[in-house]
Amino acid sequence: MDLRILGCHGGETAKHRTTSFLVDGRLALDAGATTAMLTLEEQVALDAVVVSHAHMDHVRDLASLADNRCQSAKHPLVVAGTRATIKALKEHFFNNVLWPDFTVIPLVGGGGTTVELRVLEPEVPQEIAGYALRAVLVSHTIESAGIVVEREGTALAFSGDTGPTDRFWEVLSELPGLKAVLQEVSFPNELEWLAKISGHHTPSTLERELLKLDRKDVPWLMFHIKPAFQSAVERELAKLHQDRLEMLSLGDEFVL
Ligand SMILES: [Zn+2]
Ligand SMILES: [Zn+2]
Numbered sequence: 590m591d592l593r594i595l596g597c598h599g600g601e602t603a604k605h606r607t608t609s610f611l612v613d614g615r616l617a618l619d620a621g622a623t624t625a626m627l628t629l630e631e632q633v634a635l636d637a638v639v640v641s642h643a644h645m646d647h648v649r650d651l652a653s654l655a656d657n658r659c660q661s662a663k664h665p666l667v668v669a670g671t672r673a674t675i676k677a678l679k680e681h682f683f684n685n686v687l688w689p690d691f692t693v694i695p696l697v698g699g700g701g702t703t704v705e706l707r708v709l710e711p712e713v714p715q716e717i718a719g720y721a722l723r724a725v726l727v728s729h730t731i732e733s734a735g736i737v738v739e740r741e742g743t744a745l746a747f748s749g750d751t752g753p754t755d756r757f758w759e760v761l762s763e764l765p766g767l768k769a770v771l772q773e774v775s776f777p778n779e780l781e782w783l784a785k786i787s788g789h790h791t792p793s794t795l796e797r798e799l800l801k802l803d804r805k806d807v808p809w810l811m812f813h814i815k816p817a818f819q820s821a822v823e824r825e826l827a828k829l830h831q832d833r834l835e836m837l838s839l840g841d842e843f844v845l
Contacts, residue, residue, distance in 0.1 A: 641749030
């Protein structure tokens with residue numbers, strides 16, 4: 590499984606992109622940077638985007654992605670998420686007000702509609718784009734899901750936006766093929782009150798999560814740091830003395 594980091598921050602600047610990861614060039618996890626970081630050919634090659642939750646920093650590029658693919662793609666883009674996420678996309682995003690409803694607009698060259706929305710029932714594996722995808726509800730201000738991606742015995746987990754949570758770690762503990770966890774952390778320890786009310790982590794709350802997955806061999810790839818707090822959060826993460834925590838940079842690539 591090839592993993593490419595398209596966006597790994599909780600905010601955007603000229604040097605930071607919001608959450609998006611690319612698996613094998615055909616499956617995107619969240620759409621915070623799927624057009625900002627991909628060529629038109631790479632956008633057309635996508636089969637599906639799994640969305641952890643409906644917040645704008647995770648869905649924003651679905652707008653430009655759908656528009657670009659409408660003119661160039663040969664098959665619909667599957668956009669998958671839990672029920673509340675799909676409902677929010679339908680009502681507030683592809684609603685013919687904020688953006689055209691690409692779930693009914695056909696591809697210019699034929700082959701179906703531009704976007705096909707797909708509901709993931711929590712913890713029920715669903716085959717999409719050749720992967721078994723599982724959504725596990727986590728703890729955020731709106732419905733948010735961690736996503737487990739599995740193919741041929743290899744598994745990648747993505748926490749979505751979340752504060753402290755339990756079920757996600759229980760599911761991961763039972764995954765022998767787990768190769769990496771994309772894990773959110775957003776604010777420095779002094780803003781734990783803000784992390785708490787906004788459903789995010791600080792290095793300190795993350796330290797308690799590390800106890801919930803007893804797999805020292807599995808790297809935790811850190812994303813969603815707010816750009817303003819990059820160095821503070823990095824310093825505090827380093828003080829945890831956990832070799833399994835890895836910082837991410839735009840464009841990083843991993844083979845899992
Ligand atoms: Zn969020
Ligand atoms: Zn976010």
